[in-house]
Every structure is written in C-alpha cells, then in structure tokens.
Amino acid sequence: MNGQMTMEKREERLRVVSPLTNIIEKENEVVIEAEMVGVDRNEIEIELNENELTIAGKQNRNGIPEGFTSLYRERRAFEYRRAFELSAMIDKENINAGHENGVLKLTLPKTKKAEPRKIAVN
Numbered sequence: 001m002n003g004q005m006t007m008e009k010r011e012e013r014l015r016v017v018s019p020l021t022n023i024i025e026k027e028n029e030v031v032i033e034a035e036m037v038g039v040d041r042n043e044i045e046i047e048l049n050e051n052e053l054t055i056a057g058k059q060n061r062n063g064i065p066e067g068f069t070s071l072y073r074e075r076r077a078f079e080y081r082r083a084f085e086l087s088a089m090i091d092k093e094n095i096n097a098g099h100e101n102g103v104l105k106l107t108l109p110k111t112k113k114a115e116p117r118k119i120a121v122n
Contacts, residue, residue: 015078019055019104027116030090030108036080037102044104046097053095054083055104089113 019034036044039057047054057080064070086092089110096107 014058015076016081017078018082019080021082028110030110032084032104032106032108034080034082034104034106035102036099036104039080039099039102039104041099044097044099046106048086048092048095051086052083053086053106054081055106056081057104 019036021035022033024031024033034055036055036057036059038059043060044055044057047056058077059080060077064073086108091109091111094109098105098107
C-alpha cells in the first residue's frame, strides 16, 4: 500500500439476510424468537397474508461517528427478512409481538381445537 490507505469504492446495495430463529412449541402456543440485532422496534414490519407470516427489519447503523470519514467498512446497512407458513392450529387473530435486546418474539396462540385434551374411556 506504499504507506497510503486505499479506499474501497463499492456500489451500496442493501443486503438481505435471514435472522437466526428459534421456534418453540408450548401446550397452548408457539413462540418464534428471531435475532434482529441493531433494528429499532419502529423499523420492524410484521405482515400476515393468509397463512404466510413475514417479518422484516432494516438495520441502518453504519458505525461511522458524525464528523469522521470512512476509510474502510465491513459493517453495512442490511435488511432482515423471513417468512413462515402457519398451520391451521394457529389463532391468527391473536398473534402478539415484542422486541427486547435485539430479539423479536412472536407469540402465536393455538386455536382451541388444537389444544391437547384428555378423552375419558367409557
């Protein structure tokens, strides 16, 4: 580099990545936890279209403080996006969402008919 810093010039494209996700089933609900680090809760979009649940969020931080010039960057803005196909056992009218410490948590209650029950033998 001959004692000089070279600057990379690249076309800025918004990368789309799938968030790391855990899906947990409980007796009365299914819980989806999606890691969406760096996304403000106001930047998260959740959409339900028939049986498809889509989550998305933009992470816009570039890590460059005001007044500084970037010489080299590996951290770039990107978008999280992932879709899930919901089964008939999910009560689609009562899905709840929360966001804490970079994790989006969706609680999907099961419909009454999908809940386990015991059947007595006569």
